[in-house]
Amino acid sequence: MPLRTLENLKRRARSLKAETFALYLAARHPETPWYAKLLVAAIVAYAFSPIDLIPDFVPVLGYLDDLVLIPIGIAVAIRMVPPLVWAECREQAREAMSNGKPVSRSAATVIILIWVALAALCAVWAYQAFLPTPGLR
Template sequence: MARWIDQLKQWAKQIKRDVYAVWFAARDPETPFLAKLVALLVAAYAISPIDLIPDFIPILGYLDDLILVPLGIMLVLRLVPTEVMQHCRLQADAISQKPSS
């Protein structure tokens, strides 16, 4: 059980890093227009308090976040050039390493 929880925590950290990376990719000048548009939409949805299904609805409220955000990130990863995404992930890692208050 502890191993499963550790894997879930690691997955959540990776999703958080990828949301930052998607945001950086949306602002990168080398990112194609369509990829920028999709990246902005995914990042905005991930950080927005507005959901398609409100979080107070049991199970379904969080299910849209658990499905839509990773699917959006996967789509952005396909649209953004690999070199740009690698650079954006490095930026996201740097942001993630900074202590927060």
């Protein structure tokens, strides 16, 4: 892969991360309408979540959601956020990204809790599925 193409992809990935973080800020902004907050929150949660609609290990389709669905969702969400709010949040995101990666401990905690809950449900299911039924031999 040529160096110029690789640099272009890296630049676009950083831009997408900054836009996603700006959407996160817009979802928390008091002037953003509730329906936009709901959509923005869903898109940002999906973008930052390790859980995908189509798992990444599925050939070709695994990255389809990352390459198509997230950018389309971001484009729709940006149109729903008021322009002044969007400009303010975008500037805040740009400043935060230039100072280092933004860290959300609460988001990390929620994602970890979801994974722990899923693991517990799988453990309960496995226990019930493989537990011998009384009276059967």
